[in-house]
Amino acid sequence: MENVAPAVQGRRRAGRPPQPVLGSSRITKAALRLIARDGYKGLTMSALARLLNVAPSALYNHVSSKQDVLLLVEDHLMAGVDISGFAAGTWQQGVRCWAWSYRNVFARHTPLIPVIAVLPVTNAPQTVKMYEAVTAGFQAAGWAPERIIDAIVALESFIFGSAFDVNAPAEIFDAGELAADAPLFTQAVARRGAGTGAAAGAAAGAAERPVSSSDAAFGLGLEALIDGLWAHRTMAR
Amino acid sequence: MENVAPAVQGRRRAGRPPQPVLGSSRITKAALRLIARDGYKGLTMSALARLLNVAPSALYNHVSSKQDVLLLVEDHLMAGVDISGFAAGTWQQGVRCWAWSYRNVFARHTPLIPVIAVLPVTNAPQTVKMYEAVTAGFQAAGWAPERIIDAIVALESFIFGSAFDVNAPAEIFDAGELAADAPLFTQAVARRGAGTGAAAGAAAGAAERPVSSSDAAFGLGLEALIDGLWAHRTMAR
DNA sequence: CCACTATATGAATGCCATTCATTTTAGTTA
DNA sequence: TAACTAAAATGAATGGCATTCATATAGTGG
Numbered sequence: 001m002e003n004v005a006p007a008v009q010g011r012r013r014a015g016r017p018p019q020p021v022l023g024s025s026r027i028t029k030a031a032l033r034l035i036a037r038d039g040y041k042g043l044t045m046s047a048l049a050r051l052l053n054v055a056p057s058a059l060y061n062h063v064s065s066k067q068d069v070l071l072l073v074e075d076h077l078m079a080g081v082d083i084s085g086f087a088a089g090t091w092q093q094g095v096r097c098w099a100w101s102y103r104n105v106f107a108r109h110t111p112l113i114p115v116i117a118v119l120p121v122t123n124a125p126q127t128v129k130m131y132e133a134v135t136a137g138f139q140a141a142g143w144a145p146e147r148i149i150d151a152i153v154a155l156e157s158f159i160f161g162s163a164f165d166v167n168a169p170a171e172i173f174d175a176g177e178l179a180a181d182a183p184l185f186t187q188a189v190a191r192r193g194a195g196t197g198a199a200a201g202a203a204a205g206a207a208e209r210p211v212s213s214s215d216a217a218f219g220l221g222l223e224a225l226i227d228g229l230w231a232h233r234t235m236a237r
Numbered sequence: 238m239e240n241v242a243p244a245v246q247g248r249r250r251a252g253r254p255p256q257p258v259l260g261s262s263r264i265t266k267a268a269l270r271l272i273a274r275d276g277y278k279g280l281t282m283s284a285l286a287r288l289l290n291v292a293p294s295a296l297y298n299h300v301s302s303k304q305d306v307l308l309l310v311e312d313h314l315m316a317g318v319d320i321s322g323f324a325a326g327t328w329q330q331g332v333r334c335w336a337w338s339y340r341n342v343f344a345r346h347t348p349l350i351p352v353i354a355v356l357p358v359t360n361a362p363q364t365v366k367m368y369e370a371v372t373a374g375f376q377a378a379g380w381a382p383e384r385i386i387d388a389i390v391a392l393e394s395f396i397f398g399s400a401f402d403v404n405a406p407a408e409i410f411d412a413g414e415l416a417a418d419a420p421l422f423t424q425a426v427a428r429r430g431a432g433t434g435a436a437a438g439a440a441a442g443a444a445e446r447p448v449s450s451s452d453a454a455f456g457l458g459l460e461a462l463i464d465g466l467w468a469h470r471t472m473a474r
Numbered sequence: 475c476c477a478c479t480a481t482a483t484g485a486a487t488g489c490c491a492t493t494c495a496t497t498t499t500a501g502t503t504a
Numbered sequence: 505t506a507a508c509t510a511a512a513a514t515g516a517a518t519g520g521c522a523t524t525c526a527t528a529t530a531g532t533g534g
Contacts, residue, residue, distance in 0.1 A: 120411055121410060135425050150450070151454075157455075173358060189386055193383060214390075
């Protein structure tokens, strides 16, 4: 028979290959490369298969749906969230460090947020690891155990919402023809960030001048949340 | 010729109809009915056309894309956000009332959030009207004009993130087999909300016992944000 | 009255996730 | 070692999706 040896870069024969071609790790990395190159609209099962030099249907031996792929990506990204501040400094510094890095990571991956926010953390080891470190930081700071999760959820909600805001265009608050009906709002938009000085923390928790509107809003809200939550850390509900 | 009069409920002939069949308002209402019945996965251009007794392509004479339909829906919903608290009470009461209703409205419409958070408010009159009322409330309370928008964006980010949380299943923090690796986190999840009493505001701003975990987290975060932001209302950045 | 524009139909297009029958190979067990 | 089972690939469907285009008809402004 012909076709005894496969062509160098040619099509694979059908059937289980001698060496494994796919696997969760390879799928995750390919998905990340695809997202980096083409964004989330470019992340299709066909494109993923093409990049892995595989038929689309082969992916379904390793993931049960595209949602599964998103889960893999999400958990991989969680490892990039900085939890080191909880061990190193005060609770406030730990939260600042964690929240800025968390937002910055997912600002480039907002399509994952509707998935993360609603899917159980089961089988997401990096995610669980992150929550464990954050919980430890809260406990060490003397938080009442029954309020820790609520506080984390509140911070996370703010972080997720803020990640969307990073991708908003500069003119998002341009009322256009409706400006005449909203004079106060239009004026406030025009004067946004006119002041100087620095109260908002930057990426590593240092006090720097925010470089963008979304940074300013995030810094303001985060400092407000840190102060406000701290005041409630032991009060009864 | 036959077919002089159209059948009672039969197919319309091709060509412009004597009376207008579609229009932004009718499309918006049909979309809302569809969402209420089948959720956002049921909101397809085909289903919309079917409900309106029209061919799918006819919709494109009134909207330029499905995103346009989502915009129409979004702006319609904004009218349901309660801004009356800003005129009636203190700034704190106004924000509470607004934030709870805003979250409650969009908790049932989370697929809109990625759209809202990123699309300009131009041609969204209800949305602009809402922002105008909120801005007025901030100004009346003595906020520095250059910080108002940042504060609103911070609150809105928290609201959007919290809207997702409403739809999270109860077992979202169940670590499953990973529980052994995250003892502190697992314990905190188990003890979540074990306390009693009430500090969190409920829907209308009254101090009631939160009925769900997401209500508790939202109440805690909102009160923290209100306190923390108020402290920063005039400080220089 | 005539050209133009608005608005409908219906048929196509191309992309997408997913499924299924089939094939080949890797382990596991007798 | 032979036989059986499970894993993992191919390639050809399937059905749904948003969107486009050619065509037909009706109101409107010159």
